[in-house]
Structure formats: structure tokens, C-alpha cells
Amino acid sequence: xxxxxxxxxGPCQAGKSTIANFLSDATEGSQGDYNPTQGIRIxxxxxxxxxxxxxxxxxxxxxxxxxxxxxxxACWPAIAKDTAGVVFVFSPDMANYDKELEEWYDYMExxxxxxxxxxxxxxHHRPGQNIVAGQSPLxxxxxxxxxxxxxLDDDGSTIRESFDSYISTLLTAMADKSEKxxxxxxxx
Numbered sequence: 001x002x003x004x005x006x007x008x009x010g011p012c013q014a015g016k017s018t019i020a021n022f023l024s025d026a027t028e029g030s031q032g033d034y035n036p037t038q039g040i041r042i043x044x045x046x047x048x049x050x051x052x053x054x055x056x057x058x059x060x061x062x063x064x065x066x067x068x069x070x071x072x073x074a075c076w077p078a079i080a081k082d083t084a085g086v087v088f089v090f091s092p093d094m095a096n097y098d099k100e101l102e103e104w105y106d107y108m109e110x111x112x113x114x115x116x117x118x119x120x121x122x123x124h125h126r127p128g129q130n131i132v133a134g135q136s137p138l139x140x141x142x143x144x145x146x147x148x149x150x151x152l153d154d155d156g157s158t159i160r161e162s163f164d165s166y167i168s169t170l171l172t173a174m175a176d177k178s179e180k181x182x183x184x185x186x187x188x
Contacts, residue, residue, distance in 0.1 A: 002052060002171055003060040005082055009108070010089040011100040012036060012068035015124040019089055020065040022156055023163055037067040040079060047164060052171035053179075059167050068100070080112040085170045087163075088121045088145075092136035102139040117173050120166040121147040122159065 008016045017037055020026070024043040047059040066072075066079055086108050090097040101121075108114040123136060138147060148162040 001046075001058045001060050002174070003062070004084040004167070004170065004174070005062045005064065006085045006087060006170075007064045007066055007079065007083050007108075008087045008089060009066045009104045010068055011091075011094055011097055014068065014089045014091045014094065014097070015122075015126065016068065016089045017041070017065050018152065019087075019122060019124065019150070019159060020063050022152060022159060024061075024063060036069065037065055039067055039072050039075060041065040047167050050164065050171055051168045053175035055175070057171065059171060061167070076107060077111060080108060083108070083112045083114065084174060085118040085120070085166070086112070086114055087166070088119065088142075089124050090121075090136075091124050091126060093126070097136065098139045102141055105139070105142050116144050118170060119145045120162065121145050122150045122162070123147055125149065125151040125153075127151070127153055 008020050010016055013034060013036075017035075020041070020043055024045040026043055041064075043063045043065060045061055045063070047061055050057055050059045052059075064079060064083075086104075088101055088104060090101055105119070108119075119142075121138065121142065137143075138145070146166070148158060150159045150162070152159070
């Protein structure tokens with residue numbers, strides 16, 4: 001089993017907790033009322049049969065659902081520590097989503113040394129919103145990142161499939177890095 005820490009970040013009311021609850025099969029706070037996350041929530045769950053390099057493994061995921069409220073910004077360094085990946089979430093109907101996304105991305109790239117392969121973006125559409133793929137452009141610094149249009153109006157299969165694929169990519173990169181480090185040690 002491989003353990004990995006993934007942050008889910010983005011503006012307030014973007015749907016981060018809704019997606020985190022869905023991915024982890026959590027039922028807390030799913031009554032439909034908006035309850036802002038206070039700091040962070042850590043959800044732990046397993047993703048089975050994940051391809052990591054040439055092996056099929058079970059991934060033990062720590063999904064850190066991070067509040068989008070800037071009053072918790074002083075906690076960001078501790079939250080970013082030992083992060084393997086970041087899922088950015090935004091709602092295309094929100095004003096200034098691009099500035100907030102870019103702020104999160106710049107911070108994670110600078111502080112947690114997150115590379116593009118370690119990132120995923122969910123352009124999350126609230127219930128009843130029409131999905132128009134690519135309707136809300138990403139900041140130019142994030143245009144290389146994989147972005148998926150999501151909604152829970154359908155069965156959520158797009159979210160689950162995209163996340164599982166992301167986990168596979170992330171774990172493969174981690175396995176490759178570990179292999180290179182081991183070879184480097186052996187060659188020293």
C-alpha cells in the first residue's frame with residue numbers, strides 16, 4: 001500500500017468539500033447547506049487497483065480539504081508540507097476565480113515545489129449549471145495543467161475517473177523518483 005497526501009484547494013464556495021466528500025464516500029455535511037471549512041478537514045480513504053509504474057497497488061489517500069478563506073493563510077506552510085499533489089477546484093460562475101487559482105498555484109509551486117504533473121484542476125459546475133467545456137479560461141500560468149469539467153448532477157463518474165487517473169499518474173511519478181534515488185545511492 002502506498003500512502004499519499006493530496007491537497008484540494010481553491011476559492012471559497014467552489015465545491016471543494018462536496019468533491020472531497022464524494023471522493024472519500026463521506027456523508028458529513030452533505031445536506032446541501034453551505035458550511036465553510038474551518039482551516040482544513042483531512043479525509044482518509046483507499047483507492048484500489050491503481051497502476052503505479054509497472055505495479056498495481058492500493059493507494060491510501062489523505063485528502064486535505066483546505067479552506068479557501070484567506071484568514072487561514074498563516075497555516076498554508078504547515079498544510080503544504082510533504083504534499084504529493086494538489087487538486088485545484090473552482091466554479092466558473094465565481095468572480096475573480098482566476099486570480100485566486102493563480103495565487104494558490106504560485107504558492108504551491110514556490111513553497112511545496114509542486115510540478116505540473118502533480119496537479120489537477122476541476123472546473124466544478126454547481127447543480128443546475130450548464131456545462132460548457134472550457135467556458136472559463138485558466139490563468140496563463142496554469143494553462144498546461146490538466147483541467148476537467150465536473151458536476152455531480154450526473155453520477156459523478158467524471159470526477160471519480162479523473163481522480164483515479166490522476167492518482168495513477170501521481171504514484172507513477174513518485175515510483176519513478178524513488179527508483180532514480182535508489183539507483184543514485186547504489187551508484188555512489
